[in-house]
Amino acid sequence: xxxxxxxxxxxxxxxxxxxxxxxxxxxxxxxxxxxxxxxxxxxxxxxxxxxxxxxxxxxxxxxxxxxxxxxxxxxxxxxxxxxxxxxxxxxxxxxxxxxxxxxxxxxxxxxxxxxxxxxxxxxxxxxxxxxxxxxxxxxxxxxxxxxxxxxxxxxxxxxxxxxxxxxxxxxxxxxxxxxxxxxx
Numbered sequence: 315x316x317x318x319x320x321x322x323x324x325x326x327x328x329x330x331x332x333x334x335x336x337x338x339x340x341x342x343x344x345x346x347x348x349x350x351x352x353x354x355x356x357x358x359x360x361x362x363x364x365x366x367x368x369x370x371x372x373x374x375x376x377x378x379x380x381x382x383x384x385x386x387x388x389x390x391x392x393x394x395x396x397x398x399x400x401x402x403x404x405x406x407x408x409x410x411x412x413x414x415x416x417x418x419x420x421x422x423x424x425x426x427x428x429x430x431x432x433x434x435x436x437x438x439x440x441x442x443x444x445x446x447x448x449x450x451x452x453x454x455x456x457x458x459x460x461x462x463x464x465x466x467x468x469x470x471x472x473x474x475x476x477x478x479x480x481x482x483x484x485x486x487x488x489x490x491x492x493x494x495x496x497x498x
Contacts, residue, residue: 330344337487361472389459
């Protein structure tokens, strides 16, 4: 069965957003070109790491002599996207992701594959690297300015969760918090 590839070469919009309240949020990577919208569920940690790694790639590219790809050092204000997610219909829940750089188009490339079911008899290591059998995948290509704006928003969305208790370091729920201080 061939893999269905949801490909966005020059998306109109690519963002990380959430649905739900802090402590019970679902994170989504949402991409839109025209009327085509794909939303894939992600873990909070995947969102945070994606933003971190995109910034690392962009920061490395800036150091190239003459900044040949015109990588912005900060987020271009005209690319800031603080709008809510559009109508979300989850395509799949993200498992393995890859991140790359295409110098021919000066774009960051994200590939995401769905979580695969693990049978007890299957080799878990093989599942982590066997993306060729995935029923579908998402491939997004973002120019450098859009990628910088994407990473900024993703960090902000991840950081907008529950506040951390200054005493115990655990998240404080909206309905209260019982602090469990470590014994001294």
